[in-house]
Amino acid sequence: MAQVDDELVFQEDDHRGAYIFTAPGAENDEVSAAPSSSRPAKRRRVSSAAATTASPSKRQREQTQKKKDSAASNSAAQNGTSIVQENDNATGSFVPLFNGAESKEAVLLRKETFEAAWDGCLDERIQRVLREANQNTLDEVGSFIEHAGELENSSRGGGRKIPAAFIITGPNIASQDLLFEQLAESLSETAQARVVRLRAAGAPNLKAALKKIIRDAAAGGVKEEEETEGDGAEVSVGGDGRKYLDYDLEGLHAFLKTKDSRRVIVAFEDSEAFDNGLLTDLIALFHSWQNRIHFSLLFGIATSVELFQARLLKATAQQLYGAQFDVVQADSVLESVFKSAVAGTQATVRLGPSLLRSLLERQRDQVAGIHVFISSLKYAYMCHFYANPLSICLAENKEKNIVEKNILQPQHLQALRTLPSFRSHVEIAVEEDRQFAHAQLLIQEDSYLRxxxxxxxxxxxxxxxxxxxxxxxxxSSGLLKGSFPDVYVNALENGIALSNNHCFSQVIDTIKRLTAEKVLSLARSLTRAIKTGSAELDLPGWESQDEGLLSQFTYTIEQVSTLLRQAAKSGNPLKSKYTAQSKVLRTTVVAQKVQLSRDSATLTEQDKKFTTVVDSLIDTLGAFIWLQPIKDIFLNEVWVYNSRKPYREVFVPRPGMVIDRALGRPHDYLGCECCAPVRAQKKGDAVVMGSMPATAILYHLYMEAGSLVNVADLWAAYFALVGDEEGEREGEGEGGCLDERTALVHFYRGLAELKVLGFVKASKRKADHVAKLKWV
Amino acid sequence: MARRTAKKGAVQTSSPKKRPVPVDIYEIPDDDDVPVRKRTRTSLRKIEVVEEEEEQDEEKEQHTRNGAKTNLRGGESEPIPKPKRRGRQPREVLSEAPNGKVSTPTSARQKKTATQTPSKNRLNGVDTPSRRNMADRSARRKSARALIDRVVEGALSDDDEGDGIAREIYESSEDEDEEPQQQEEPESADEEAEVAPTPSKRRGRPPGSGKRQQQQKRSPTPPADLPAYERYFYQNKPGRAKTSNNTLSSLDLLTHDEYFSVLRQTQDHHAQNIRFLESLHAESFPQWYFELSQGFTVCLYGYGSKRRLMHQFATYISTKQKQPSQSQKIVIINGFIRTLTIREILSTVSSAVDPTQKLPSSNPQVMIQHLIRLLNSQPPETSISLFINSIDAPPLRKPATQSILSQLSSHPKVKTVVSTDTSDFPLLWDSGLRSSFNFTFHDCTTFFPLAGTATAPGGGEIDVVDEVHELLGRMARRAGGKDGVSFVLRSLPENAKSLFKLLVTEVLVAMDDDDGSADAQGAAVEYRMMYNKAVEEFICSSEMAFRTLLKEFHDHQIIESSKDSLGTELLALPFRKDELESILEDLMA
Incomplete structure (x- = not known):
């Protein structure tokens, strides 16, 4: 290994806070030659799984085993991964799978497919959806500012109010960035104003805020001039050659005089985070300059305008002339992103139901923000193409290529045969369908499987x-309640069927209970749905393909409208046997006894006809709307990604658990013989052993201690564990016992590490005591 | 608390009248008392009571194991002395009531312990502190009164045991108080002997002697199966932390020299395993590289130093990038360096982007704007890989710093890899920062010691000896204890020396004044007073000059200043008393 080299390098660079790294030359090739691996999904498992085995060779074997196991759960069967590193620029960071046996073309194809699927397609779509989501707000704010500008022009003179747009952005500050970026873009165009974006962190006091406002507002035109100012210059040059302090609005005024527009829009992105006094000062200042520089303000508000107003002085609030704007709520943004990027036809990889569910849950339970959702989505794509060799089958326009060049290697085929869906398909073929030949060919004939x-x-x-x-x-017909993502996830998991005992069975009941008019409108909206498709889902209309369905709807419309006309003539309301049942209840008194009888005999001819129409509508719908769960599809692993583990490990870290485990049971990670738990002990029992790293031992003792730890006692306990009673031997004695000074050195190291890890801090309550900081 | 009770005792004449009120408030319905008073009234009642008594007897038996205290009750519940005394001493009209009550409160306390303990057992050792304290306080108040009454009256022999109990109660709750009061009656010497070998500095009676230790059966270790938050409350119960008074004074602390010489001789028997673990992590390099290229920031967490791994990863990236030209640079930042500033980071990054451009070294906010402008103006193939070691280290913890780093890392031309050491690093970022960082987290437990290895003992993230000494409140940084001080003073003018001498003297006097407190380190002197003294001694003539002199001490960290709750400025010396004394000796010589 390059250990010695590395440490030498460390010696030099250690005590420098920041430096430019230069690769230590050619001898470091061994790093790249070091075993490198492939898949996002499994990496973590390997490192923690390594701990459970005893010897390196055995561990290797187990790793392979683990991979095999997890491959089944993930998406493809890939065996071990030690890889011959190819410094091939084309494949980039993609590494050959199948123990490196994957051909270069296949790797390249995976990479290209990923790029086509994400960068080429979804990324744009998502960005577009996000931008469109804000469009309404943008337009409204834009027109308000413009209108306010006109007002200003019409009423010149002092005492004017500052136009202020209050934009209710909701609590998620992560998604505000895009909104304000768009606002800045559109406003600088529509209102021809200079837009300055302020964040509380960037403007801690009045001077800093003014500096930023002036600099940013002036940056638009005279960039070069500003740049030549050099560092530390406290002045900025106005158009007339006079010099101004760089927090003097006079300078801005002088600058703007030379321009045609004197409007400056200041956006307070996180207005809640600004200091009350600062806001008041700024507004008062703007107001006093209003006759020379036309300020407009934008406030991003997470809570409510009332609360915001309560923070301002009345006098200050009176200087503002405001309007409130709402931003599209996170839920609906999520839904449209979901529709276009997850459910839409453009999505190459289908995310499996369990992954989707946990993604959606995280959106709801934690205020994670839409960006987290998009990142997770991207990460799922990355995992799929990076780690699943079968994903090459998703290459769209290279279809012929795959067939002709025979890009599927024997390893691919072998992997296909280990898929659970392959197995169940073959089993069904043999047991239920009696297609022995088919099954046999699948298993034996490579070309048939291809x-x-x-x-x-x-x-x-x-x-x-x-x-x-x-x-x-x-x-679209309103038959299903609930948000689209939920319905979608449900459909993937359970399939769709309108029969009884299914999660979609409520649809039938809904249709049955509809009145004639509603049936009519239902049939119409269904027809419309078929004809137009859905733009959000990128689903074109399919008029020509499902004529049977369409004609059924047309028939329904005709029939029902005729029946309605007839019913209107006869004066009887049209009802089916389903709607009628619930209404008619006949009460008869016979011989002082009340008789209740249900009346279904009163259905007229038309009612009966209507009933059959409804029934046939239900039948047709039922026949059309049927789908099996996604996991039952043959070879679905090629295009479905349903692994939650990498997502959770990469986006929801649990550092507390990890450190607790590392220090509590170091054997899990180190896999050394010396610290292996004795067999008799139950798993999960924390046992202290003298051979553990000092920090781990101290951690155990620390966990037992109270809120104040006596270091003297800690040392005594530590020494009792690792120390050598006689204290005669030098250095490391037999059985790992240490003499006092060596033990003390280890003790020091452990204690210092505990401090750095944030477990203890100095305490002044008692001499030689430290305070406990963590209760894990 | 203790003080209050003592005062009450002092104003003895007025207290008897008021006494019944507080007693009643806290008095817990006393089963033992009931029979005494009511036995004669109803027979039905009597039966009940007898049953109750039997129950209690069982309980008592259960608790006899816990100590001898329940045995004490044998003769205690006799009602006989009360009427006797009442009749005998006519001059005692005033103190009659308290005297009559002497046994009552004690028995109440007794009863209490007897009935409460089982419930404690049921609750797995977790009892609500407030209730217990309250009851204890009332019992304690009563017993204090009892003791005082006895002293005033002259000792009476007939409820000696009751008195013993009263004292016991008084002492036991004193133990839980923050400020120990001095004992009214001196303790016998043999009890002292039982205490931990090093006697504490307090003049008062050391905690945990004889009977009391028996009485406190609570062990400092909580039941093992408590969840973390329960353990927190268990261990942070109000009251003094029960730790021994042992100190490290007998132990010869390590010096830097000894630390390094011993460390060089040791070898880590886990080195092989650590290396293997590291190689496993190294297998993920292509994956991390892929994530970086997709605009994610890679964050490595877990126990152990990840610096070497990061270094290897940097090497890997530089070999991956075919032509490591001007336009593709790697910048490594060591967050654990205590003197690191955000300016240093930004200027290093900017010099990596374009060595000819110089950032204005003003406010970091301005610098980052310039840097981003600089990055935007670069050709698109430029990329900077930013490796931040220990992003959660103290120099980088400030929110402003983190937001600048996030702005930097969210730039498309900047790829960022960070590593963290602590386990609560996610608290560094709010959702806005986190989404602009766009993290992918990876568990990289390396077990590689943060403190450096035997082969490169100085190569760790932390300076072990300094960290530990700082933790222990020993003179930690630079100056190196009293030797450092004399070294510093040698290079300073005479005025500074005499000022420091004055300071040491004053602090020593202050230490002697509040000798009782355990942390002698806390002794501080008022700034104003110091100034006046310095003027008197002709050390300096103006406050300006005084400040200048102090500044010198501050720079060498041989003085600390702070403000107390009233805003008074205080000066303190970060040394222990013995160190100060020897410093003073040196200065006088």
Whole structure:
């Protein structure tokens, strides 16, 4: 290893806070030659799993085993991963899978497919959706500011108010950035104003805030001039050659005089975080300059305008002339992002139901923000293409390439055969469908499996279309309640069916209970849904493909409207047997006894006809709207990514647990013989052993101690564990016992590390005591 | 608390009238008393009472194991002395009531312990502190009164045991108080002997002698199965932390020289395992690189130094980037360096981007704006990889610093890798910062010692000896104890020397004054007073000059200043008393 070299380098660079790293030359090639690996999904498991085994060789074997296990749960069967590093720029950071046996073309293809799927397609779509989501707010704010500007022009003179737009952004500050960026863009165009964005962190006091405002407002035109100012210059040069202090609005005024527009818009992005006094001062100052520089203000407000107003002095509040604007709520933004990026036809990889559910839960339970969702989505794509060799089957326009060049290697086929969906498919083929030949060919004939795999690609598209069409029909017609993401996840997990005992069975009841008019409008909206499709889902209309369905709707519309006309003539309201049942209850008194009888005989001819129409509508819908759960699809692992583990490990870290485990049971990580727990002990029992690292021993003792720890006693306890009673031997004695000074050195190191890890701090309550900081 | 009770005792004449009120407030319905008073009234009642008594007897038996205290009650519940005394001493009209009550409060206390203990057992040792304290306080007040009454009256022999109990109660609750009061009656010497070998500095009676230790059966270790938050409350119960008074004074603390010479001889028997663990992490380099290239920031956490791993990763990246030209640079930042500033980081990054441009070294906010402008003006293939070791180290912890770092790392041309050491690093970032960092977290437990290895003992993130000594409140940084002080003073003018002499003298006097407190280090002198003395001694003539002299001490960290709650400025010396004394000797010589 390069240990010695590294340490030498450390000696030099250690005590420098920041430095430019230069690669230590050619001998470091060994680092790149060091075993490198592949998959985001499994890395973590390997490192922690390593701890459970005893010897390195055994561990290697177990790793392979673990990988095999987890491969089944994830998406593809990949075996071990030690890789021959290829410094090939084209494949970039993608590494060959299958123990390095994957061909270069396949690796390249995976990379390109990923880039096409994410960078080329989804990323743009998501950005567009996010931008569009804010469009309304932008327009409103823009027109308000413009209008305010006109007002200003019309009423010149002192005592004017500052136009202020209060934008209710909600609590998530992470998503505000885009909004204000867009606002700055659009406002500088529409209102021809200079926009300055202020954040509380960047403007701690009046002087700093003014400096920033003046600098940013002036930056638009005279960039070069500003740059030549050099550092530390307290002055800025106005158009007339006079010099001004750089927090003097006079300078800005002088600068603006030379320009055609005198408008400056100041955006307080996180107005809650600003100091009350600062805000008041700024507003008062702006107000006094209002006749020379036309200020407009934007406030990003997380809570409410009332609360904001309560923070300002009345006199200050009176200087503002404001309007309130709402931003699209996070839920609806999430839904539209979900529709276009997760559910839409453009999404190459389908995220599995359990992953999606945990993503959505995180959105709801924690105020994680839409950006976290998008990052997680991207990470899922990354995992899929980085770690799943079968993902090459998703390459869109290289279809022919794959077939012709025969890019699927024997390893790919072997991997395909280990997929759970392959197994269950073969089992079903044998046991239920009696297609022995098919099953046998799948298992034995490589070429047959190849062919099936390719044909399965069409199956994927068909499935996705069907899924989206069904959902589109159900949601656009208002038959299903609940948010689209929930419905979608449900459909993936359980499939869709309108039969009984299914989560979508409520649809039938809903249809049955509809009145004639509602049925009419339902049929119309369904027809419309088929004809237009959904832009959000990127689903085109499918008029031509489902004529049967469409004609059924047309038939329903005709029939029901005729029946309605007839009913209107006859004066009887039109009802079906489902709606009628609930209404008619006949009460008869016979011989002083009350008889209750349900009346269904009163259904007229038309009612009966209507009933059959409704029934046939339900039947047709039921026949069309049917889909199996995604996990039952043959070879779904190729295009479905459903692993929650990498997501959770990468985005929701649990550092407390990790450190607790490392210090509590170092054997888990080190896998050394000396600290291996004795067999008799139960798993999870923390046992202190003298051979553990000093920090781990001290951690155990620390956990037992109270809120104040006596270091003298800690030392005594530590020495009792590691020390050598006689204290005669020098250095490390037999059985790992240490003499006092060596033990003290270790003790020092452990204690210092505990301090750095944030477990203890100095305490003045008693001499030689430290205070405990963590209760894990 | 203790003081209040004592005062009450002192104003003895007025207290008897008021006494019944507080007693009643806290008095817990006393089963033992009930029979005494009511036995004659109803027979039905009597039966009940008898049953109760039996129950209590069982309880008592259960608790006899805990100590001899329950045995004391044998003769205590006899009602006989009360009427006797009442009849006998006519001049005692005033103190009659308290006297009559002498046994009552004690028995109440007794009863209390007897009935409460089982409930304690049921609750797995966790009892609500407030209730217990309250009851204890009332019992204690009563027993204090009892003791005082006895002293005033002259000792009466007939409820000796009751008196013993009263004292016991009084002492036991004193133990839980923050400020120990001096004992009214001196303790016997043999009890002292039982205490930990090093006698404490307090003049008062040391905690944990004889009977009391028996009475406190609570062990300092909580039940093992408590969840973390319960343990927090268990261990932070009001009252003095029960730790021994042992100090490290007998132990010869390590010096830097000894530390390094011993460390060089040791070898870590886990080195092999650590290296293997590291190689496992190194397998993830391509994955991290991929994440970086996709605009994520990689964050490594877990126990152990990740610096070497980061270094290897940096090397890996530099080999990955085919032509490590001007436009692709790696900047490494060591957050654990105590003197690191955000300015240093920004100027290093900017010199990596373009060595010819110089950032205005003013406010960091301005610097980052310039830096971003500089990055934007660079050709698109430029990239900077920023490696931040220990981003959660104290120099980088400030929110302003973190927000600047996040602005930097969210720039598309900057790829960032950070490592963290503590376990609560996520608290550094709010959701805005976190989303602009766009983190992917990876568990990188390396077990590589933060303190450096035997082969490169100085190569660790932390200066072990200094850290520990700082933790222990020993003179930590630089000056190196009293030797450092004399070294510093040698280079200072005569005025400074005499000022320091004056300071040491005053602080020593202050230490002697509040000798009782355990932390002699806390002794501080008022700034104003020091100034006046310095003027008197002709050390300086103006406050300006005084400040200048102090500034010199501050620079060498041989003086500390602070403000107390009233805003008075205080000066203190970060040395222990013995150190100060020897410093003074040196100065006088």
């Amino acid at each position: 062919k099936t795999t390719y044909s399965q690609r069409k199956e994927r598209r068909r499935y996705v279309l069907k899924l989206l069409r069904c959902l589109h029909l159900l949601t």
